[in-house]
Amino acid sequence: MPRPASDKRARLTAAAIDLTRTGGFDAATIARIADAAQVPSGSVYYYFKTKDDVAAAVATGIGHRLAESRADLPGDAREALTGFLRSYLTEIEATVTDGTLLATASAVGSGDAHRAALAWLQERFEDLGFTAAAARARALHLLAGVEGGAALARALGEAEPLEREVAHLERWVANAGT
Incomplete structure (x- = not known):
């Protein structure tokens, strides 16, 4: 009987994402990743040979998480945009203390998650x-607004800036193109 596929890489990636989000990329040491994923330290080196490999796994893992969450949003464009905004409120405590997943992806030097989010937002608009140009401008505005609100919420240690920005952008989306 074939041996079941290991979920070690997924656990290691999830641990690296969580450590990077809560303590910065420097906190994602091999020892701490191994401990958080409950695997021997030597196993980490099998999957991640270098710190750059850890960074790539963090960025890719975040990209996958965000893509999956966008895939779960309603098919209607306006509802999907509103759902995207509200998703920022589902993890508001983590956002206030640790920042957003997109900010975490930026911390490891990858703009891929931002580009994917922008492309998805542009498609909804x-x-x-x-038009493509107007949709891109609106996508940039929405993402800059919500990520900016999240950054300010983190800097102040309070949810209000993000809550207000999400509410404002929800109204803006509701009136878009009407």
Whole structure:
């Protein structure tokens, strides 16, 4: 009987993401990743030979998490945009203390998660009837607003800036193209 596939890489990646989000990339040491994933330290080196490999796994893992969460949003463009905004409130305590997943991806030097989010947002605005250029401008505005609100919430240690920005952008999306 074949041996079941190991979930070690997934556990190691999740541990590296959590450590990076809560303590910065420097906190994602091999020993701490191994401990958090409950695997021997030597196993980490099998999957991540260098710190750059850890950074790539963090960025890719975050990209996958965010893509999965966007895939779960409603098909209607306006509802999907609103759902995207509200997703920032589902992890508001973690965002206030640790920042957003996109900010964590930036901490390891990858803009891929931001580019994917922008592309997805632009597609939703195009679905609402905006030209590609107008949809991109709106996508940039929305992402800058919500990520900025999250950054300010983290800096102040309080949720209000993010809550207000999400509420403002929800109204803005509700009136987009009407």
